Amino acid sequence: MSTATNCLHHLFEERRQLEDYQGGMPRWCKGCGDNAILAAVQRLCRDEGLRPEKTVFVSGIGCSSRLPHYMRTYGFHGIHGRALPIAEGIKLARPDLHVFVNTGDGDCCSIGAAHWIHAIRYNMNLTVLLHDNHIYGLTKKQASPTSPIGTKSNTTPRGSYLDAMSPLTVTLGIQNASFVAQAVDWIPEVLFQIITAAFRHRGLSFVRILQRCPEFVGNMFEPWVHDPQRMLMLSHEDGIKVSPALQKIYRNQIEHDPSNIDRAREIASSEDPIPVGILYRNPEVPCYEDLRRAGMLRTTGSIRSTLESEFDKFTVWP
Amino acid sequence: MNAAAELRPRGVPAGPSGSPAATKQVVTLDEAVIEIMSDSGEGAQKCGQSFGSIAARMGNGVWTVEIIPAEIQPPARSVAGASGNRIRIGSRAISNGGDEADLAVAFNEQVLLGRVNAGELRPGCIILLESIWAESPDPKIAAQYAETLARLVAEGYRVYEVPMEHECRALVSDPRKGKNMFVLGMLCNLYSLDMDLAREQIAFIFGKKSAKMIQSNVALLEAGHAWAEQHLDFGFRVPAERATEPQLVINGNTAIGLGVLASGMDICAMYPITPATSASHYLSDVFERAGGIVHQAEDEIAACAFAIGASYTGKVAVTITSGPGYSLKQEGIGLAVMAEIPLVVVNVQRGGPSTGQPTKVEQGDLLTVMFGSHGDAPKVVMAVSTIEDCFYSIITARRIAETFNMVVVVLSDASLATAQQPFRRPEFSEDWLAPPIDQSPIPEGAKPYDWDPVTGLSRRFVPGQPNGMHTLTGLAHDRSSRVAYDPEINEQGMHARSLKLAALQRMLTPPTVFGDPEGDLLVVGWGSTKGAIEESVERLRREGHKVSSLHLSFMQPMQPGIKEILQRFRQVITIEANWSDDPRDELIDETNRRYSALAMLLRARYLVDVDCWSEVRGRPIKPGTICEVLRRRLAQGASRP
Numbered sequence: 001m002s003t004a005t006n007c008l009h010h011l012f013e014e015r016r017q018l019e020d021y022q023g024g025m026p027r028w029c030k031g032c033g034d035n036a037i038l039a040a041v042q043r044l045c046r047d048e049g050l051r052p053e054k055t056v057f058v059s060g061i062g063c064s065s066r067l068p069h070y071m072r073t074y075g076f077h078g079i080h081g082r083a084l085p086i087a088e089g090i091k092l093a094r095p096d097l098h099v100f101v102n103t104g105d106g107d108c109c110s111i112g113a114a115h116w117i118h119a120i121r122y123n124m125n126l127t128v129l130l131h132d133n134h135i136y137g138l139t140k141k142q143a144s145p146t147s148p149i150g151t152k153s154n155t156t157p158r159g160s161y162l163d164a165m166s167p168l169t170v171t172l173g174i175q176n177a178s179f180v181a182q183a184v185d186w187i188p189e190v191l192f193q194i195i196t197a198a199f200r201h202r203g204l205s206f207v208r209i210l211q212r213c214p215e216f217v218g219n220m221f222e223p224w225v226h227d228p229q230r231m232l233m234l235s236h237e238d239g240i241k242v243s244p245a246l247q248k249i250y251r252n253q254i255e256h257d258p259s260n261i262d263r264a265r266e267i268a269s270s271e272d273p274i275p276v277g278i279l280y281r282n283p284e285v286p287c288y289e290d291l292r293r294a295g296m297l298r299t300t301g302s303i304r305s306t307l308e309s310e311f312d313k314f315t316v317w318p
Numbered sequence: 319m320n321a322a323a324e325l326r327p328r329g330v331p332a333g334p335s336g337s338p339a340a341t342k343q344v345v346t347l348d349e350a351v352i353e354i355m356s357d358s359g360e361g362a363q364k365c366g367q368s369f370g371s372i373a374a375r376m377g378n379g380v381w382t383v384e385i386i387p388a389e390i391q392p393p394a395r396s397v398a399g400a401s402g403n404r405i406r407i408g409s410r411a412i413s414n415g416g417d418e419a420d421l422a423v424a425f426n427e428q429v430l431l432g433r434v435n436a437g438e439l440r441p442g443c444i445i446l447l448e449s450i451w452a453e454s455p456d457p458k459i460a461a462q463y464a465e466t467l468a469r470l471v472a473e474g475y476r477v478y479e480v481p482m483e484h485e486c487r488a489l490v491s492d493p494r495k496g497k498n499m500f501v502l503g504m505l506c507n508l509y510s511l512d513m514d515l516a517r518e519q520i521a522f523i524f525g526k527k528s529a530k531m532i533q534s535n536v537a538l539l540e541a542g543h544a545w546a547e548q549h550l551d552f553g554f555r556v557p558a559e560r561a562t563e564p565q566l567v568i569n570g571n572t573a574i575g576l577g578v579l580a581s582g583m584d585i586c587a588m589y590p591i592t593p594a595t596s597a598s599h600y601l602s603d604v605f606e607r608a609g610g611i612v613h614q615a616e617d618e619i620a621a622c623a624f625a626i627g628a629s630y631t632g633k634v635a636v637t638i639t640s641g642p643g644y645s646l647k648q649e650g651i652g653l654a655v656m657a658e659i660p661l662v663v664v665n666v667q668r669g670g671p672s673t674g675q676p677t678k679v680e681q682g683d684l685l686t687v688m689f690g691s692h693g694d695a696p697k698v699v700m701a702v703s704t705i706e707d708c709f710y711s712i713i714t715a716r717r718i719a720e721t722f723n724m725v726v727v728v729l730s731d732a733s734l735a736t737a738q739q740p741f742r743r744p745e746f747s748e749d750w751l752a753p754p755i756d757q758s759p760i761p762e763g764a765k766p767y768d769w770d771p772v773t774g775l776s777r778r779f780v781p782g783q784p785n786g787m788h789t790l791t792g793l794a795h796d797r798s799s800r801v802a803y804d805p806e807i808n809e810q811g812m813h814a815r816s817l818k819l820a821a822l823q824r825m826l827t828p829p830t831v832f833g834d835p836e837g838d839l840l841v842v843g844w845g846s847t848k849g850a851i852e853e854s855v856e857r858l859r860r861e862g863h864k865v866s867s868l869h870l871s872f873m874q875p876m877q878p879g880i881k882e883i884l885q886r887f888r889q890v891i892t893i894e895a896n897w898s899d900d901p902r903d904e905l906i907d908e909t910n911r912r913y914s915a916l917a918m919l920l921r922a923r924y925l926v927d928v929d930c931w932s933e934v935r936g937r938p939i940k941p942g943t944i945c946e947v948l949r950r951r952l953a954q955g956a957s958r959p
Contacts, residue, residue, distance in 0.1 A: 023789070024800065052787050053781065053782055053783060053784045053785070053786065053787055054781070054782060056781050057789075058627070068789040069789045069791070069800075069801065071789070072787055073787055074781040074786075074787050074788070074789070074790075075787075075788070075789030075790065075791075076627070076630060076789070076790050077789055077790065077791035077792065077793065078623070078626075078653060078792060079623075079649055079650065079652075079653050079792055082619060082620070082623040082650065084620075085615060085616075085619070085620035085621075085623035085624045085627065086623045086624070086626060086627035086630075087627060088624055088627060089585070089587065089613075089623065089624035089625060089626060089627025089628035089629075089630070089631075089635065090627040090628065090630060090631050090781070091627075092585065092611065092613065092624075092628060093584065093585055093627070093628035093629075093631045093632070093633065093635070094631040094632070094781065094782070096782070097631065097781050097782065114616055114617055114620070115616065115620055115623075117616075118615075118616035118620070292611050292613075293606075294611065296609045297609065298582075298584060298608065298609035298610070299609075300748055300751060302607070302608045302609055303579065303580070303582060303608045303609075303751060304746050305608075306579060306604060306607045306608035307576070307579055307580055307608075307746060308746065310576060310579070310604055311566060311576075311743055311744070314566045314567055314568045314572070315564045315565065315566055315567075315743055316371065316374045316375045316561070316564065316565045316566070316567050316740060317375075317564050318377075318560055318561045318562055318563065318564060318565075
């Protein structure tokens with residue numbers, strides 16, 4: 001689309017309010033970190049001026065996956081683990097739509113793990129938000145793949161047996177990873193900045209959001225929430241810039257260039273302090289929908305001529 | 319007594335001065351079944367398909383069946399490694415692979431043995447056997463050859479030893495690669511096929527390669543023809559009337575691929591699985607030219623979810639699979655049912671359960687596609703019965719999916735997948751294509767699931783339509799797509815989704831009975847058995863039996879008028895390629911007998927005492943077998959009070 005046409009579109013577009021993106025009343029528990037993610041996402045939609053009818057939030061199953069119901073855009077609340085392939089189908093069929101994926105640590109890293117790996121490889125232009133609270137919430141407290149070892153849950157009453165997997169290191173290990181970031185629900189300003197950068201990245205942006213679940217693992221992130229020094233803020237001119245006000249609280253900062261994948265992998269493996277920011281970004285990775293030339297105009301003529309030439313190939317003439 | 323063995327003793331290759339064929343007698347036949355078998359990679363399939371295509375061009379009815387080993391490179395000279403083709407040609411249209419073969423060509427005696435042991439050759443069948451093995455330096459091979467030859471002769475087969483490799487050596491450096499065209503030439507001679515058409519066929523199949531390649535293969539063809547003319551004292555003619563309309567010669571999976579293209583669908587999501595994949599192979603080759611995309615997903619579940627996502631945005635998408643893949647897709651299919659997202663799912667059935675018999679035919683998935691996915695998940699189920707049907711059913715399936723916002727499952731099987739049969743070249747119609755995606759604003763106050771109380775139908779809102787924003791969900795939901803916790807609403811949704819099947823059923827016409835509308839015995843079938851069933855019915859009717867048949871293409875909903883048809887016959891039996899208990903088994907009685915899928919459905923739906931006969935031998939059911947079953951049944955029926 002030409003710049004002039006773009007300008008005209010903007011001229012005609014109404015300025016939307018937050019309410020224009022707000023759907024049903026959230027039914028998450030009091031204090032649930034998902035509320036912070038919802039607020040950040042609604043703000044993003046408003047600030048980026050997304051047309052609600054052109055925006056689709058796709059989710060799987062779990063607390064995280066209720067998010068589309070609370071938006072006033074199109075939403076697709078799918079089945080457990082399959083949000084990513086559904087979103088890919090949507091994007092390939094309709095590259096004109098803004099497609100977001102909300103998924104949880106069980107949904108993405110356990111039952112949907114195969115899709116997660118391949119979604120990174122396809123690198124379609126999707127914004128994927130991993131609501132990682134380290135526990136299964138909707139099914140009432142079972143250990144998830146990201147639960148720290150020793151987590152007591154209904155299926156691991158004496159503590160979970162395995163070391164947690166790191167969604168960041170896994171994602172950074174997959175071919176075609178193009179945007180990997182980490183945010184936490186308790187620093188909403190940075191969460192918003194990161195989600196914005198993720199949305200603006202062309203390719204699959206994977207944002208892991210550490211999210212509190214006060215109902216089942218209330219103390220999971222307590223030490224980090226209460227000790228800002230245990231947060232590692234990644235700042236860079238190509239990453240996010242921490243505001244002066246926040247800088248006073250979160251003093252543990254490093255400069256990290258998001259184009260440096262080796263350093264990104266190193267930072268990703270740190271559990272304490274928790275790194276926050278953009279770990280990796282590579283806008284050069286091709287998007288699957290571009291490789292497949294999705295959204296190409298199909299005409300009756302093109303279908304007909306292809307069919308007729310195929311018929312010719314197989315025809316036995318009298 | 320074996321004329322050929324006397325004519326040319328074993329081990330002595332026939333030279334140009336061999337037995338003269340001056341006394342060659344050409345016998346006119348109504349039809350013939352020919353099998354060509356080789357090791358994998360020796361080109362018997364190409365030979366068989368070419369033979370079928372030439373016969374089709376001459377106007378013969380043709381049906382070809384691929385004989386496929388399970389492995390890509392099975393050991394050479396092995397019984398299980400037979401790769402080739404069965405071709406049945408006739409003066410009239412041919413609808414199935416027929417009975418035991420009349421003539422078999424084998425590139426070695428081992429690949430032939432598998433077919434002999436499976437009872438695929440008729441008694442006294444003519445066998446043209448490559449004789450090079452008799453001279454093998456490996457004494458084991460020479461002994462195997464001698465032993466098999468002796469056995470075949472003893473069993474009464476008319477075995478002709480043909481020095482294929484010797485003859486080809488004069489023409490090409492690697493005779494192993496050229497034998498198939500030599501054999502094609504022999505067959506053209508034996509069945510009086512037009513050599514000009516044969517040369518054209520070679521030019522067509524090697525068209526992408528060099529002119530030299532074409533020349534060398536034509537030379538092989540001609541050599542084979544000359545050899546048979548000179549050395550074989552028999553020949554046949556299956557008279558044909560040249561077709562007046564152009565015919566398409568393709569297999570079922572290609573027809574499915576063409577159907578997807580013709581239906582105007584944009585996206586096919588799939589995961590490799592036998593025997594469905596060749597449909598996607600074909601589509602991958604041509605779809606992009608028309609702007610379509612074949613997406614090979616990371617697994618079957620993803621392929622289904624991907625297709626659902628694509629469908630959700632406006633245009634119906636398709637996913638193509640076989641049994642195990644279908645099982646994996648079931649949860650996704652349930653989502654599409656619940657959220658009323660149109661979707662076409664093609665299941666090219668193979669032997670099951672589990673990995674079963676991947677390359678073999680079976681009709682074992684009917685109940686699973688009808689009732690599969692947990693809860694009540696009503697979907698449309700269609701079954702294709704001919705190659706032509708494979709093409710048109712996909713177009714129909716897309717339309718039904720879109721009109722009713724439903725999942726439409728199209729059942730094909732391994733037999734149709736690779737069988738070829740000419741059918742009238744379709745004439746393009748714009749009605750085949752999907753309409754453009756609706757992006758018009760939704761009127762204020764309209765609801766995404768505003769179920770019509772009579773039909774259950776509602777207008778679908780797709781992304782991009784202003785005012786249509788809602789969150790679609792697999793949870794029970796109300797008319798506004800809000801999660802429903804209310805018992806009333808859950809029942810309303812179930813009701814609406816179920817009603818759509820009834821609404822579709824009201825649009826269908828009653829099926830046509832093949833034969834008289836009443837009689838002693840009605841045979842009911844579905845899917846690829848159609849040709850064999852109808853042929854058996856014809857044979858029995860010629861014998862004076864009052865037999866008719868009914869072939870169903872809509873399995874769910876079933877067409878109206880079926881009960882009335884069933885009631886006009888004294889006995890009803892289904893013939894199916896799936897499991898059913900044999901009532902003669904010691905432990906089996908009416909209280910525990912497991913019926914074949916269709917029989918079970920007909921009994922449940924129409925309260926008619928429908929019996930069944932089935933076979934799960936991994937091969938198409940032969941018309942001769944069906945005839946025997948039906949004769950027995952008629953005799954039993956006659957003895958009843």
